[in-house]
Amino acid sequence: MSTTNNADRIFHAIADPTRRAILDRLRAGPVNAGTLADGFSQSRPAISKHVRVLRESQLVVETRIGRERFYEVNPIPLQTVAGWLEGYRAFWQVSLDRLKRNLEDK
Amino acid sequence: MSTTNNADRIFHAIADPTRRAILDRLRAGPVNAGTLADGFSQSRPAISKHVRVLRESQLVVETRIGRERFYEVNPIPLQTVAGWLEGYRAFWQVSLDRLKRNLEDK
DNA sequence: ATTTTATGTATCTAATTAGTTACATAATTG
DNA sequence: CAATTATGTAACTAATTAGATACATAAAAT
Numbered sequence: 638m639s640t641t642n643n644a645d646r647i648f649h650a651i652a653d654p655t656r657r658a659i660l661d662r663l664r665a666g667p668v669n670a671g672t673l674a675d676g677f678s679q680s681r682p683a684i685s686k687h688v689r690v691l692r693e694s695q696l697v698v699e700t701r702i703g704r705e706r707f708y709e710v711n712p713i714p715l716q717t718v719a720g721w722l723e724g725y726r727a728f729w730q731v732s733l734d735r736l737k738r739n740l741e742d743k
Numbered sequence: 744m745s746t747t748n749n750a751d752r753i754f755h756a757i758a759d760p761t762r763r764a765i766l767d768r769l770r771a772g773p774v775n776a777g778t779l780a781d782g783f784s785q786s787r788p789a790i791s792k793h794v795r796v797l798r799e800s801q802l803v804v805e806t807r808i809g810r811e812r813f814y815e816v817n818p819i820p821l822q823t824v825a826g827w828l829e830g831y832r833a834f835w836q837v838s839l840d841r842l843k844r845n846l847e848d849k
Numbered sequence: 850a851t852t853t854t855a856t857g858t859a860t861c862t863a864a865t866t867a868g869t870t871a872c873a874t875a876a877t878t879g
Numbered sequence: 880c881a882a883t884t885a886t887g888t889a890a891c892t893a894a895t896t897a898g899a900t901a902c903a904t905a906a907a908a909t
Contacts, residue, residue: 645760652758653867654751657827664834670886683868685887704876704885712831719828721763725818726825728770759897776856789898791857810855810906 643694644721647714650694655679656687660696660710667700667709749800750827753820756800761785762793766802766816773806773815 641649651657655677662668662676670688674681688708691697695714700707747755757763761783768774768782780790794814797803801820806813 648758648760648763652754654754655867657754661830664830671884674886679867680869681886682870682888686867689887704874706886710831710834712835715828715831718824719832722821722825722828724767724770725816725821728816729818761897777854780856785897786899787856788858788900792897795857810904812856 643714644717646694647696647717650690650696651715651718653687653690655684656691659684659687659691663697663708663710667707669705669707671705673708749820750823752800753802753823756796756802757821757824759793759796761790762797765790765793765797769803769814769816773813775811775813777811779814 651660658677659673662673670685671681673688674684677684688697692699692708695711697708698711700709757766764783765779768779776791776794777787779794780787783790794803798805798814801817803814804817806815
């Protein structure tokens with residue numbers, strides 16, 4: 638995924654349920670890699686790889702303290718998603734009306 | 744992707760840039776399959792498959808008229824995404840403060 | 850009735866991905 | 880300094896995916 642733009646990277650990052658779960662866990666506060674992995678049934682390396690994807694999309698920030706690495710959420714990239722959704726919010730009512738009309742026509 | 748829940752299906756559906764582009768196109772109003780595909784550089788079957796994924800996630804609704812099939816956006820499932828994001832909105836300010844503090848500590 | 854048109858499905862392939870176990874590296878501790 | 884601990888990376892595998900081309904089906908037009 639080398640020629641991938643920012644938005645793609647972000648949407649891809651949050652597409653995986655484990656990665657969303659990691660973000661949700663980190664929302665409670667920063668934890669080190671080991672503690673984070675303990676909360677999941679997958680192997681530590683598997684979680685490590687998910688965290689890497691999250692870091693590459695900037696959704697997670699790493700802080701190294703000694704040999705430990707703490708991870709925390711950076712919500713900024715989620716604004717990209719929020720912005721995309723926004724384009725549908727305006728559409729919301731109008732489209733529901735149309736959908737309803739279409740369904741009534743049957 | 745049989746044992747996939749609703750949210751997973753939705754996040755997965757919007758993860759693909761072509762599928763997001765399809766949704767964005769459909770936001771302008773319903774079109775039939777052929778017209779839709781004409782707007783893309785991929786083959787018609789490729790687009791057809793993307794539309795299927797979008798339909799399975801309920802983001803797109805199909806209406807058959809004669810031999811044509813019209814597609815339109817159903818924004819409702821996007822509420823799932825909006826809801827998930829919402830959990831981060833509250834977190835927004837607090838986490839940015841913390842991030843800022845952490846960065847200042849270096 | 851035959852041909853054309855609109856569109857989905859089958860099949861196959863190349864690329865990507867999520868997971869695993871084994872290994873490497875760098876701090877800490879005794 | 881040797882042993883332990885925290886953690887990422889390498890290598891490999893199985894599953895999933897996006898895309899292409901060829902084919903099937905059904906409606907519409909001649």
